[in-house]
Amino acid sequence: MANKFNKVVLSINAHPDDAEAWNAGVLKLLKDKGYKIVIATMTGGDLGGCNTSMEETARIRFEEARKAAAVLDAEYYTLGGVDGFLFDTREMRLKTISLMRKVRAGIVFTHLPNDYHTDHRTTANIVESAAMVASLDPVPVEEKPLDVTPLLYHSSPLTLSDPLGAELNPPHFLVDITSVIEAKKEMLSNHISQIDLMRHMHKIDDFFGFVLEGNRNYGKMAGVEYAEVYWQHLGGGFQKDPQVQEELAEFLVKKL
Numbered sequence: 001m002a003n004k005f006n007k008v009v010l011s012i013n014a015h016p017d018d019a020e021a022w023n024a025g026v027l028k029l030l031k032d033k034g035y036k037i038v039i040a041t042m043t044g045g046d047l048g049g050c051n052t053s054m055e056e057t058a059r060i061r062f063e064e065a066r067k068a069a070a071v072l073d074a075e076y077y078t079l080g081g082v083d084g085f086l087f088d089t090r091e092m093r094l095k096t097i098s099l100m101r102k103v104r105a106g107i108v109f110t111h112l113p114n115d116y117h118t119d120h121r122t123t124a125n126i127v128e129s130a131a132m133v134a135s136l137d138p139v140p141v142e143e144k145p146l147d148v149t150p151l152l153y154h155s156s157p158l159t160l161s162d163p164l165g166a167e168l169n170p171p172h173f174l175v176d177i178t179s180v181i182e183a184k185k186e187m188l189s190n191h192i193s194q195i196d197l198m199r200h201m202h203k204i205d206d207f208f209g210f211v212l213e214g215n216r217n218y219g220k221m222a223g224v225e226y227a228e229v230y231w232q233h234l235g236g237g238f239q240k241d242p243q244v245q246e247e248l249a250e251f252l253v254k255k256l
Helices: 018-022 024-032 054-070 090-103 118-133 178-189 193-202 207-222 243-247
Strands: 008-013 036-043 075-081 107-110 151-155 173-176 227-232 252-254
Touching: 008 018, 008 024, 008 090, 008 118, 018 024, 018 036, 018 178, 024 036, 024 107, 024 173, 024 178, 024 227, 024 243, 036 054, 036 090, 036 118, 054 075, 054 178, 054 193, 075 090, 090 118, 107 118, 118 151, 151 243, 173 207, 178 207, 207 227, 227 243
Parallel strands: 008 036, 008 107, 036 075, 107 151
Antiparallel strands: 151 227, 173 227, 173 252
């Protein structure tokens, strides 16, 4: 590879449980390859509760996310945005740059730019903008710049469709996560608060099963039991080394 990227993976998403739902399998596989894992959320998931205040909901969900991250011996951070009211601001970009630099991220995962959820789309924009300048000296944060722009990857929710229901461009690659599905289940199982929420919002009685069914559907696309799907951010300004694909070559099951 042309560049050497720190073996530190930062999965930064909108809400507690997003990394667990969309990205946990690959995070576990990379941990098993010797990577340090860091999980962060833009918001505390303040609106994601039933019969609790925003403050109490955020407290509950912080503990759930911390326990889930601990399954991978991962650090967990939340950046102070408000669930449902996340905006791409100078403050949020600077917080994101600071975190990337603090943990010395070599690989960053986040949502798709055209994800179904507005908070997810905003997060993707903030993370992309932050990653692009995380190695530049003039950025006004205290942390030392990264040595190189980190690699950026995007994960997908449970359906390959955009906010209006149109089909997304095919993923760049799928990863067989069957061997680590128990770790993903353990991480998800900490998000107890979301069971009642999903039942209330979407009439989904089995939230954890719903997530795993999505992974089974991706698995069917690849001829395995469970899979996650990914795109690498290959636009201008970003590194294009296929480090994740090379590290997980034995689990890379299909390019569409």
